[in-house]
Amino acid sequence: MRYAMAIDTKKCVGCSDCVVACQTENDVPIGYCRDWVVEVMDGTYPQLEMELRSERCNHCENSPCVRCCPTGASHYSEGGAVLVTKNECIGCSACITSCPYDARFVHPEGYVDKCTFCLHRVKNGMQPACVAVCPTKCMYFGDLDDPRSEVSQVLKKRKYKTLIPEAGTKPHLYFLI
Amino acid sequence: MKSRRQFIKISSLSAAGLIFGGGLLESFANNLVKENKSYFKGPFDFKRTPTYCEVCFWKCAGWVYKDDNGRIKKIVGNDLDPNCNGRFCPRGTGGVGMYYDEDRLKTPLIRTEERGKQTYREASWDEAFEYIASKMKQIKKEYGPESTALFTHGSGGKYFGTLLKAFGSNNIAAPSYAQCRGPREVAFISTFGQGINSPENTDIRDTKCLVLIGSHLGENMHNGQVQEMSDAIDKGATIITVDPRFSTVAGKSKHWLPIKPATDNALLLAWMNVLINEELYDKEYVKKYTFGFEQLKDHVQRYTPEWAYGVTTIKPQQIRETAREMANAAPAVIVHPGRHVTWYGDDTQRLRAVAILNALLGSWGRRGGFYNPEKAEVTHHKLPAFPKPKKNWRDAMGGKYNLADLALASGVCDASIPSPDMDYAVKAWIVNGTNLINTLPDQQKTIKAIQALDLIVVVDTMPMEITGYADVVLPECTYLERYDALRISQGRVPSIALRMPAVDPLYNTKPAYWMAKELAKKLDLQDYFPFETIEEELDWELKQVGTSLEEMQRIGVKRLEREFDDLYFADGENVEFNTNTGKIELYSTALEEEGFDPMPVYTPHPEPAEGFYRLIYGRAPMHTFSRTANNPNLTDLMDENSCWVNPKVAKEWDLSNGQYVHLENQDGVISEFPIKVRVTERIRFDSIYMVHGFGHADKRMKRCFGKGVSDTQMITNVMTDPIMGGTGMRGNFVTFRTDIKKSEV
Ligand code: SF4
Numbered sequence: 042m043r044y045a046m047a048i049d050t051k052k053c054v055g056c057s058d059c060v061v062a063c064q065t066e067n068d069v070p071i072g073y074c075r076d077w078v079v080e081v082m083d084g085t086y087p088q089l090e091m092e093l094r095s096e097r098c099n100h101c102e103n104s105p106c107v108r109c110c111p112t113g114a115s116h117y118s119e120g121g122a123v124l125v126t127k128n129e130c131i132g133c134s135a136c137i138t139s140c141p142y143d144a145r146f147v148h149p150e151g152y153v154d155k156c157t158f159c160l161h162r163v164k165n166g167m168q169p170a171c172v173a174v175c176p177t178k179c180m181y182f183g184d185l186d187d188p189r190s191e192v193s194q195v196l197k198k199r200k201y202k203t204l205i206p207e208a209g210t211k212p213h214l215y216f217l218i
Numbered sequence: 219m220k221s222r223r224q225f226i227k228i229s230s231l232s233a234a235g236l237i238f239g240g241g242l243l244e245s246f247a248n249n250l251v252k253e254n255k256s257y258f259k260g261p262f263d264f265k266r267t268p269t270y271c272e273v274c275f276w277k278c279a280g281w282v283y284k285d286d287n288g289r290i291k292k293i294v295g296n297d298l299d300p301n302c303n304g305r306f307c308p309r310g311t312g313g314v315g316m317y318y319d320e321d322r323l324k325t326p327l328i329r330t331e332e333r334g335k336q337t338y339r340e341a342s343w344d345e346a347f348e349y350i351a352s353k354m355k356q357i358k359k360e361y362g363p364e365s366t367a368l369f370t371h372g373s374g375g376k377y378f379g380t381l382l383k384a385f386g387s388n389n390i391a392a393p394s395y396a397q398c399r400g401p402r403e404v405a406f407i408s409t410f411g412q413g414i415n416s417p418e419n420t421d422i423r424d425t426k427c428l429v430l431i432g433s434h435l436g437e438n439m440h441n442g443q444v445q446e447m448s449d450a451i452d453k454g455a456t457i458i459t460v461d462p463r464f465s466t467v468a469g470k471s472k473h474w475l476p477i478k479p480a481t482d483n484a485l486l487l488a489w490m491n492v493l494i495n496e497e498l499y500d501k502e503y504v505k506k507y508t509f510g511f512e513q514l515k516d517h518v519q520r521y522t523p524e525w526a527y528g529v530t531t532i533k534p535q536q537i538r539e540t541a542r543e544m545a546n547a548a549p550a551v552i553v554h555p556g557r558h559v560t561w562y563g564d565d566t567q568r569l570r571a572v573a574i575l576n577a578l579l580g581s582w583g584r585r586g587g588f589y590n591p592e593k594a595e596v597t598h599h600k601l602p603a604f605p606k607p608k609k610n611w612r613d614a615m616g617g618k619y620n621l622a623d624l625a626l627a628s629g630v631c632d633a634s635i636p637s638p639d640m641d642y643a644v645k646a647w648i649v650n651g652t653n654l655i656n657t658l659p660d661q662q663k664t665i666k667a668i669q670a671l672d673l674i675v676v677v678d679t680m681p682m683e684i685t686g687y688a689d690v691v692l693p694e695c696t697y698l699e700r701y702d703a704l705r706i707s708q709g710r711v712p713s714i715a716l717r718m719p720a721v722d723p724l725y726n727t728k729p730a731y732w733m734a735k736e737l738a739k740k741l742d743l744q745d746y747f748p749f750e751t752i753e754e755e756l757d758w759e760l761k762q763v764g765t766s767l768e769e770m771q772r773i774g775v776k777r778l779e780r781e782f783d784d785l786y787f788a789d790g791e792n793v794e795f796n797t798n799t800g801k802i803e804l805y806s807t808a809l810e811e812e813g814f815d816p817m818p819v820y821t822p823h824p825e826p827a828e829g830f831y832r833l834i835y836g837r838a839p840m841h842t843f844s845r846t847a848n849n850p851n852l853t854d855l856m857d858e859n860s861c862w863v864n865p866k867v868a869k870e871w872d873l874s875n876g877q878y879v880h881l882e883n884q885d886g887v888i889s890e891f892p893i894k895v896r897v898t899e900r901i902r903f904d905s906i907y908m909v910h911g912f913g914h915a916d917k918r919m920k921r922c923f924g925k926g927v928s929d930t931q932m933i934t935n936v937m938t939d940p941i942m943g944g945t946g947m948r949g950n951f952v953t954f955r956t957d958i959k960k961s962e963v
């Protein structure tokens with residue numbers, strides 16, 4: 042089982058609902074976030090192009106953060122999701138430095154926090170909070186090993202890209218373009 | 219099935235707010251009240267409680283979840299709700315912040331010094347009500363009961379409305395009319411005999427071509443419409459966006475037409491010209507359903523694309539191409555009527571042009587165009603007859619704005635400024651859930667009206683600017699802590715939704731229905747509030763539509779059966795429209811009767827002087843005007859607005875990204891606070907853009923005080939729509955004042 046997320050940049054309107062929903066679902070303190078929205082503009086008036094991306098941890102298959110964690114707090118969990126075990130984390134921030142996507146932060150309580158792919162929901166048959174809330178339904182979550190999963194289906198149909206592929210991290214976030 | 223004719227009559231009347239619930243025997247209701255108290259369970263019996271969102275007018279229905287300690291944790295959409303399909307927008311998701319905001323109003327307040335100075339003493343509820351009631355009685359004696367008014371933009375408005383009507387006044391106004399969507403309603407009623415209402419009856423889900431005129435779906439999170447737009451994108455629909463700014467949706471459009479602001483009518487007329495002259499319009503539909511085609515044909519001959527190019531800066535080729543694109547998609551095409559449409563004072567005519575285009579394309583009543591919505595009819599308990607007011611705000615208008623189908627907030631405001639040639643003036647305001655200081659244009663005028671009042675009562679959850687002018691402030695609990703009137707929505711299927719408290723109110727705050735009832739007691743009007751508690755009233759109403767409070771507490775939303783099987787016109791069906799001619803009026807006889815142009819014309823509007831830029835304002839997806847300005851969750855996403863400036867303009871003024879500047883408008887008004895410059899290609903060089911609802915001046919709102927500029931403060935030139943009194947706000951021009959430093963303010 043390999044969990045992955047596909048995010049349709051053609052539909053995303055950059056509303057940041059995914060950010061608020063993640064905060065309330067996962068008790069992320071105000072002032073911090075596990076996901077965020079990026080706007081990329083190209084061109085000059087009036088020939089313009091815009092891409093909107095809801096970003097979060099890429100749950101990389103080849104994660105520099107897991108590799109560099111001195112205590113093993115950062116680890117692979119179900120479906121390849123990269124997690125941090127709170128009480129094993131010493132807050133050294135090595136993982137934060139190693140992550141090319143800037144996906145991690147130090148929680149005010151002293152440990153490193155990040156997106157969990159909402160495994161607590163997924164295990165109960167629910168979608169991650171950000172996926173479930175998105176008003177444009179632009180996010181697809183599921184198992185890459187299951188050809189019938191929404192995410193496998195949409196990746197078959199559409200063109201996509203990953204972020205910073207040259208870092209060799211094998212990210213599990215796909216952006217539909 | 220009732221016939222279509224009946225249906226259209228009913229729905230257009232309800233657009234004008236003329237439908238009242240039928241009368242059931244009072245004694246029957248009273249018996250009901252006495253029984254059955256037991257099952258009105260408190261919020262603590264539930265793991266999740268139903269609500270409908272109060273962060274914007276879309277009123278999505280959802281569930282409030284609490285954590286193990288009984289604290290509100292999150293709000294999520296109700297899957298059954300046709301308004302949101304289980305998905306809230308960011309503001310609704312962040313609605314928890316309204317409850318947790320520590321700057322909330324906490325207890326009733328009575329003013330101790332002059333209006334505008336925020337010196338108050340805390341008061342008991344009884345004292346506050348006593349104060350209000352004695353003033354109201356005095357006003358009634360001196361000027362008559364019709365000298366009172368209610369401004370409302372919240373669910374509690376229903377109860378204060380009952381109170382006011384019982385007292386003897388029908389001055390009940392929502393700024394969402396004259397300051398927002400009024401021209402659209404009047405234009406569509408005069409064309410199709412039916413308004414658009416809310417949620418809009420646009421069939422975006424199935425459209426093949428969506429045309430947006432300045433409407434920035436996605437930034438204005440009208441939830442259902444944004445969701446459907448996304449579905450339409452999935453299905454390959456074409457989007458055409460007309461906007462001087464490269465909005466988010468412009469980024470998703472096949473055609474972006476960066477029109478010169480204030481020239482939309484020219485483009486709309488040129489589109490008609492192309493559709494008619496290239497014979498692209500729906501001939502059968504136009505022949506069968508419309509009135510005045512030949513007049514329209516003659517009328518638009520002079521509005522050629524070549525002519526429009528000179529006015530709008532949009533190339534003739536692009537005008538033709540986009541018109542053809544619409545015709546190809548027809549009738550599954552929507553020239554979207556927008557929502558906030560009070561721009562230039564000829565807005566009813568612009569929206570008439572939009573309506574006419576839809577008629578030419580045959581999209582009204584067709585799949586992928588506009589569907590026929592249905593709204594649940596919920597019987598309200600019969601109340602004693604309301605006294606008939608001898609006068610109302612219209613008496614202060616000198617016979618103008620007869621076509622306005624709802625009260626004008628700005629009209630009531632004008633009627634509160636005494637003048638020698640007026641024998642009627644409004645003397646008391648109750649303001650519920652609307653920050654009039656930032657909602658009505660021309661702040662100085664609003665303040666002048668307020669200073670002339672004998673009484674102003676503000677009911678709100680937050681210490682908005684308007685509360686600083688109140689004689690009495692009544693702190694309302696948030697929507698998460700109260701019951702309210704049922705949400706009765708129009709849509710493809712009619713639906714009702716329940717709001718119940720998830721927790722007890724924090725502080726000394728109370729729900730609106732309780733306040734209105736207590737006030738009624740002091741004014742000897744308790745007969746108009748026959749139920750002891752709102753639970754009993756809701757249960758009574760719900761039983762009329764075959765459900766109950768108990769059931770609704772479990773399901774939150776109920777979809778009702780459509781009574782009419784007429785979502786779209788059937789092929790070749792005979793349809794009678796609720797207009798003078800019974801047809802869709804391309805040529806409006808109603809406008810003609812009132813002495814206005816029966817067909818829209820292009821009128822040029824003033825342009826910015828050298829060194830000035832047109833002020834354009836809009837929405838951000840994470841905020842609803844002032845309402846969310848201090849919300850901790852939402853300010854975390856966006857806590858100030860910025861001033862969008864084209865790089866060419868920035869260069870001219872030597873402005874850099876992130877720099878703070880003050881703005882000064884054409885009337886010499888300087889912004890109270892500075893605003894951050896955002897240099898971006900996404901805006902024309904003759905305009906600047908900012909998000910509405912920032913620049914708050916009330917220090918009691920700690921998170922938003924002094925953050926950004928209030929567009930309303932800069933809007934001192936108001937162009938009033940002669941047809942229905944809408945307040946056009948886009949004729950204001952600003953320049954940069956880099957000489958004023960941040961610390962000087
Ligand atoms: S909720 Fe959806 S549309 Fe909104 S920013 Fe996130 S991904 Fe984009």
Ligand code: SF4
Pocket residue numbers: 062063064066067075076097155156157158159169170171172
């Ligand atoms: S998957 Fe869950 S934890 Fe990750 S960004 Fe989405 S809501 Fe947050």
Ligand code: SF4
Pocket residue numbers: 271272273274275276277278302305306307308309310311439440441442
């Ligand atoms: S659109 Fe958003 S703010 Fe408005 S009612 Fe729905 S969830 Fe609430």
